[in-house]
């Protein structure tokens with residue numbers, strides 16, 4: 001191949017990767033896309049697409065609803081994602097509430113909102129990617145981002161999401177979540193405070209608790225941070241339910257970020273909340289089987305050796321008291337009372353001054 005031909009070939013390949021690609025078909029009246037590049041969309045419009053994921057065991061593709069609001073003015077690209085865990089529902093409602101408050105006239109740059117990433121998980125109320133047929137396995141898609149793996153359907157799905165929908169469309173990212181099944185959580189943020197922009201993003205959420213940490217490989221948050229793109233994981237209360245106050249506060253936290261980072265005109269809503277910043281937590285696990293009664297609620301301040309949980313035998317006799325291993329704030333509480341040895345009952349978060357990486361200031 002001649003040099004000119006090679007260059008032409010390379011630029012064509014690059015171009016084809018950098019374009020929003022339409023299948024030419026519609027689903028429920030919306031354009032179906034297989035690749036998103038918000039840069040080549042016309043300004044001053046709101047777009048509603050179905051992004052085509054891998055096909056399921058019936059041979060039909062999963063379709064992921066994506067809104068792109070492209071402002072009339074130039075600016076950065078903000079990405080809000082939700083539902084990578086399929087039983088986390090406050091985040092889906094929050095994406096609708098955020099969208100209601102956005103109009104291309106008031107937007108600079110682009111706001112991309114994904115209303116639920118893990119479609120098979122959402123349909124089955126499972127945290128993980130849920131396979132068809134007779135498989136009972138599920139896989140956590142939020143450990144598979146940027147893995148490059150494409151053998152199994154969960155791997156193909158996550159690689160497609162990362163390569164063709166998420167990774168090229170963001171200068172800042174908020175990934176919305178909730179606690180796992182059967183556990184209460186406040187408004188909570190995971191953020192890597194080694195980056196000052198990420199610290200600011202966390203502050204703007206108005207969360208009850210922020211955990212400063214180095215992130216976890218394969219998550220949406222950490223995969224973006226590794227690319228140098230500021231990103232946080234924003235946990236919106238409990239799973240498998242909807243909580244109006246949490247959704248309203250989360251919506252304000254996202255809107256505050258859009259305003260501060262100059263994607264949206266308006267004034268930030270300063271929440272009347274004192275955020276607790278921690279970097280270390282302890283998990284309390286059941287040591288016996290039986291009914292567990294919580295003696296604390298999330299956000300309670302506790303001291304070392306305060307009683308957090310008591311456990312009963314089958315006749316109602318107290319067989320175990322679980323004490324706080326440290327002084328701090330209660331970050332999560334199991335709300336399904338029957339427990340077996342090893343079950344997580346809750347977590348207490350504190351600020352450890354000796355932490356080498358994650359510090360306040």
Ligand SMILES: [Zn+2]
Pocket residue numbers: 085088176177178
């Ligand atoms: Zn989650």
